[in-house]
Amino acid sequence: MSAAIGFEDWQALIQLYADYAGTVDAGHWEQWPEFFTDDCVYRVQPRENHERGFPLATLSFESKGMLKDRAYGIRETLFHDPYYQRHVVGLPRLLRADEGRYEVEANYAVFRTKLSQLTTVYNVGRSLDVVVRMPAGLKFARREFIYDSEMIPNSMIYPL
């Protein structure tokens, strides 16, 4: 499980994770797909399904196009109570480093704040990621949020 990586690559990786969290926490949904490759996989899956080998995920997208459709849905088609979300992401844990390709795991907690309400812990787990170097910089080829949280508090509208 050890992996070596140069300082510059490590810095770029940290920057990617920080920028990703900053973008989704700011609600910049149109920018969110730009963190991914065209044929990316994006999933938010209960830990239960992950560990039992069940393929179902709460969100399961297989292309940047699907992410764009979700971004459109948030703005135009999904009626919801607006909320802020705030990611606290642990340091990425590098599982494997190949030339221009990294397998990474990172713990995360997302807090939700609904208007006029108290802040609550919304979703907690880890992400299992594949990051690849593209001409435009590092992109996620795969982002899977495996969540410990046993219940989704009513609904999940925004991407983790």
Added chain:
Amino acid sequence: MNAPIPRAELAASTMNWERGTSRIPFAVYNDPALHKQELQRFFYERHWCYVGLEAEIPKPGDYKRTEIGERSVILVRALDGAIHVVENACAHRGVAFCRARHGNAQAFVCPYHQWNYALDGRLRGVPMRHGVKRDGVVQGGMPADFNFADHGLTRLKVAVRGGVVFASFDHDVEAFEDFVGPAVLRYFDRLFDGRQLKILGYNRQRIPGNWKLMQENIKDPYHPGLLHTWFVTFGLWRADNRARMVMDGHHRHAAMISTRGNAGAVSEVSRVSSFKQAMNLHDPRFLDIVPEAWWNGPTAVMTTLFPSVILQQQVNSVSTRQIVPDGHGHFDFVWTHFGFEDDTPEMTRRRLRQANLFGPAGFVSADDGEVIEFSQETFEAKPAHRTLAELGGDEVADTDHMVTETLIRGMYRYWREVMAR
């Protein structure tokens, strides 16, 4: 067992209705005493409740922990292959001993004093039953007349049909087929036609609203083409589709049957802000719909079995949605998505892709939980008021269109009959 709540304790407002059952008092959603009585009368007596799918416990010894109402139960396949449902409550001092959500066991053992039960709930072993000998004298032990047969786990009556398992605490409950009734059973059998089911996985959400609101949501064909842009824009569910609303003889269960048409077409129903004629998907695979032979026409059939479950067919996406109340103001909603043994890998992928429309994050169902939450907010704040469910009048009858709230009125006609008993 929860003792029945005396009638006098129920708020008078919960039984004071205007115009048949078309105006539902907010009080029926926010009264803790009423809720306890509902648990007793709908979940613990005279009704069959959903507990799971046979495919979840394929091997002898497999079990799954779940709930009926607010009571914990275990669905288990015994070593001889028979299916049992037992209450997760030790006969000794009540410990809810089963903590894993699923697993495989030869027996159930309560950790507190190690009472041991067979998988069908029969008591098999009680430590120190005959006392403990010290200095040649036997000390303690259970009374001589202690009878194992009297102290098993509570065993439920079980019905299995088409691979779906229902259970009842009430051993005098009518046969499952009579409970569902022929009109709705037809649609149950259409989905569960004997093919082996394949579990695709679970989604779990906690919705801050009264449990009946979820039954109402799936007895409400009015909202999908209005609240859900995807339904109206892509023609999956809109008021000008061919549709039928069908109830059982007691009006407690229902099927909403609809056939897709009119995608993108402009008509009366598209003059709503949720209709987006120009909307195009970046990735149309979300709606890569392939008709299946077993549909026999309808592209969507949503079946409500009162009180505990919703059976979903929306094009290629099929699931059960279990309602687990937790007090009058919350319920857990457990989705089990599945496929069939003869599904090709492409069909499995298609079902999984279309699952993005449903569940707690679904393009067309995330917002159902939201509106239920907002309804409950008002019910709590303004208990003396009432809802209005008068689309199509105040009649209760099957229809051949979806511009009606008749199924909701039917459900409350039944609810009143049972609660007034």
